[in-house]
Each structure stands twice: as C-alpha cells, then as structure tokens.
Amino acid sequence: MPAPTLRTAVVGLLQGLENVYSTLHHPRYTLSALCDVSRRPWEWLTGERKIEDEGPEAAIFPHHIQWVKRSAAHPDFAAVEFTSDYDALLTREDIDAVILVLPDVLHREYAVKALEAGKFVLSTKPMAATVEDAFEIAAAARKHTNHFMLGFQLTYSPFTTTVLDIIASGEIGAPRVVRFDYHRGPWRPVHRRKYDEVDGAMRKEGGHWLDLFYRLSGQLPWRAISGFGALDKPENDFEFEDNGILAIDYDGFRAAHSFTYFRDPLGEKEDFLLVGEKGLIRGDLERFTVDTDAGAREVVVPSKALPELYHTGYYEMHDEFAAMALDGREPYTSWQTGLENTLTSYAAQIAVAEGRTVQRGELADIDWRQRFSDTKA
The missing domain is CATH 3.30.360.10 (Dihydrodipicolinate Reductase; domain 2)
Structure with a gap:
C-alpha cells in the first residue's frame, strides 16, 4: 500500500503560489484545492490569464512567474480544484489540512475556523495581527493537539x-x-x-x-x-x-x-x-x-x-507540517x-x-x- 499523503488546500494565492509549488512537488502531499476571494491567481495557473501581463500594482516578481509555470506543468495539477468559499472548503472530508497564506488581520478568523473543523493548520507568520487574536488561536490550538503550526521557514x-x-x-x-x-x-x-x-x-x-x-x-x-x-x-x-x-x-x-x-x-x-x-x-x-x-x-x-x-527553508517547513499531521510529531513552531x-x-x-x-x-x-x-x- 502507498504511504498516506496529507490532502491539503492552500488558502491565499499570491504568496501562496510558493506553497502550491512546494506541495505539488512534495511526496507527502496531495494538493486537493486552492481557495481565494479572487479568481485571478487561479487563472494564471490555468492559462486563462497571463501572469506576465499583470501591471505593477499586482506586485509580481520573477519567482511568482516561475511558481505558476512549474505548478501548472505538474501532472497532478489537473486534479486540483478552485473555490472562493472557505467555509464550504472546511466541510470537505477529502481535505485534511489548510495552509493559510493570508493578510495578518485574517489569521485569527481563518485559523480558528479550520481548527474547530478538525483540520491541520499551517499559518504564515506572524501568528496574528494583535496579541488578543494570537491568544484566541492558541486557545483553539490547545483543544486540538498537534493541529497548528506557524510558518517560520527560516527556523527549518x-x-x-x-x-x-x-x-x-x-x-x-x-x-x-x-x-x-x-x-x-x-x-x-x-x-x-x-x-x-x-x-x-x-x-x-x-x-x-x-x-x-x-x-x-x-x-x-x-x-x-x-x-x-x-x-x-x-x-x-x-x-x-x-x-x-x-x-x-x-x-x-x-x-x-x-x-x-x-x-x-x-x-x-x-x-x-x-x-x-x-x-x-x-x-x-x-x-x-x-x-x-x-x-x-x-x-x-x-x-x-x-x-x-x-524562501530558504520552505520545503523543510512543509516536511515538518506533514510530520505533524501524518506522524503525530509536535513541531517546534x-x-x-x-x-x-x-x-x-x-x-x-x-x-x-x-x-x-x-x-x-x-x-x-x-x-x-x-x-x-x-x-x-
């Protein structure tokens, strides 16, 4: 029998494109879905829109273009779905984990919802926009042991x-x-x-x-x-x-x-x-x-x-997240x-x-x- 993989959704698709690229090319992940309020990044990946044609307001760098090209060319990308409905995403039994790559002010809401839905959560830094928001995430994480990890890739x-x-x-x-x-x-x-x-x-x-x-x-x-x-x-x-x-x-x-x-x-x-x-x-x-x-x-x-x-340590950070979810190992972050x-x-x-x-x-x-x-x- 093949080893189980972590069925994952990436939420937030600008910097999240690096997570899309990483999970598609990581043997311990199955990338199941992408979620964003905007379809534009999804259309870059599908080829409906050219990322190279975006204006300066989109803050696109050469590495974003490479992530899109490499991800779109991966044979497993054809099975990835897109949704703008985060709440519906959390009800799906075929998704074990979410990787949150969102503005700081959204970290508390999205992380707490995912933890309460029983999902594993990898959230980009900082933990939250405010101290009180961070405490709310921590309170939810304490109820769900080894389900929350913070994305400080440098430490990995x-x-x-x-x-x-x-x-x-x-x-x-x-x-x-x-x-x-x-x-x-x-x-x-x-x-x-x-x-x-x-x-x-x-x-x-x-x-x-x-x-x-x-x-x-x-x-x-x-x-x-x-x-x-x-x-x-x-x-x-x-x-x-x-x-x-x-x-x-x-x-x-x-x-x-x-x-x-x-x-x-x-x-x-x-x-x-x-x-x-x-x-x-x-x-x-x-x-x-x-x-x-x-x-x-x-x-x-x-x-x-x-x-x-x-970002240095990005692949190793995903190693640690998979080990937390699949092996029950407590992460440093x-x-x-x-x-x-x-x-x-x-x-x-x-x-x-x-x-x-x-x-x-x-x-x-x-x-x-x-x-x-x-x-x-």
Whole structure:
C-alpha cells in the first residue's frame, strides 16, 4: 500500500503560489484545492490569464512567474480544484489540512475556523495581527493537539539546522552572543501599513529573526529588549521604521539585530555571528566559517530542495507540517512558540518605535507563560 499523503488546500494565492509549488512537488502531499476571494491567481495557473501581463500594482516578481509555470506543468495539477468559499472548503472530508497564506488581520478568523473543523493548520507568520487574536488561536490550538503550526521557514532552513547541529556537537561551546544584520530594498506596499498601534518592522518581518534568536538561545524567555529606529526615507504611504537597532537580554545569552530597508544590496543581505564559549560561527545564510582553537573550517549550507523556491527553508517547513499531521510529531513552531514570538515582536516594536528598553515585567498582562501557566512551558 502507498504511504498516506496529507490532502491539503492552500488558502491565499499570491504568496501562496510558493506553497502550491512546494506541495505539488512534495511526496507527502496531495494538493486537493486552492481557495481565494479572487479568481485571478487561479487563472494564471490555468492559462486563462497571463501572469506576465499583470501591471505593477499586482506586485509580481520573477519567482511568482516561475511558481505558476512549474505548478501548472505538474501532472497532478489537473486534479486540483478552485473555490472562493472557505467555509464550504472546511466541510470537505477529502481535505485534511489548510495552509493559510493570508493578510495578518485574517489569521485569527481563518485559523480558528479550520481548527474547530478538525483540520491541520499551517499559518504564515506572524501568528496574528494583535496579541488578543494570537491568544484566541492558541486557545483553539490547545483543544486540538498537534493541529497548528506557524510558518517560520527560516527556523527549518538548512542554515538553521546546520547551526543547531554544530551547537549540539559542543564544537563552539555554549552559545552566549548572536548578532544578525539584515539589509534589503524598500518595503512592499502590502507590508508597510499598520494594522494597529503596535505594528511595524519588528512585527511585519522581524519576527523571523526574533524566532531565530529564541531557538538559538535554547528557547529561553527574554528579560529585556532595547531598541532604536526611525523612518529616514519616507514615502507617501509609508508608516513605520525603515531602519533600526535592537538588543535582547536572555539569561546567559544576548542577541543584537540591525536592519535597513533603503535598497537591495548587490552582495549578501545578511551578516550572522554566533559566539560560543569555545568558538564562533561567522558568515551568512549560504556560507559561514566555524572558528575554534582547533582552527577554522568553512561550511557551505545545502542548497534549496527545490530550485525555484524563493524562501530558504520552505520545503523543510512543509516536511515538518506533514510530520505533524501524518506522524503525530509536535513541531517546534507550535502555538507556544507563536505566542512567545508575538510577545517578543510586540515588545521589540515598542522598543524600536519609542527608543527605549522594555522589561518583560511591563507586559505581564500579555505574557502567555502566565496566562497559560498550566502548560509544560
């Protein structure tokens, strides 16, 4: 008998096109349906409309075109159905899981509905647009064990897993300090409008790097977060920081992060440094040096599992989601990790926007470890 596959629907079809491409080419998935309020992305896939002819307002990049071409050419795509009715989708017994690639403000509604319908849920980051929405998702996820996973693909990337393996080997000793700097072009329109008053660079994208720090620390709760930030290159519809610096204090571990959104650099966008008690790791997401008393060695990070993937770790993230649903394995990016990231991003955004230090105790009313004190965390 063939091994069972995860019968999946992708909900949200712009960035969700990468999930369509990934699941069609992953042996543990059967892509059953696509769901969106607009038929336009579906018509790109069927050939009724040419994605190459879309105007600049559609925010189409070369990787979107490749995802469409590769997905449409896959032999299993002919069996995929389209619907705009999400509620009806959740009643289907031939769909086990939904992958939600939606605007932040829709995460709570769509995730909770799916969990209550008994579906497995993989939701793009952040967990939710507001802290209270995140708590509602967590409450639903607690009732349905191992049914919710948050899509922080960087934490499942070959880069992160390679670094974690080095830490586990003891080669660099206990990690003490990490620094991660990130520099890229201006924010896309969809990512530069506030959803609430505590919103901005740290909540829109910084959650990826904050999760990286959390995992490398050994999943320690942070104690204090300091930051500075500014909007130094304003545009007509730009509402939050395009550059900033952040520092985070954990118990025996420190993290630092700087970011700019001025222009796309010609070379590497990232600069990574992890210092342990016996050595350090220095480089970027594709190549780094491990430096210890035994000497220095270079590590080349394995390439993406699928050639047209844009985000590192996307295929491996889908591996983890399938393992959660089909094997019952608890994922690292569970609702607990999601809530810790929500709290960290919330505090980091305040620190950057207000140029101050935020103590964890200031946020006792939204500290999930107190609200869910009955959990193992």
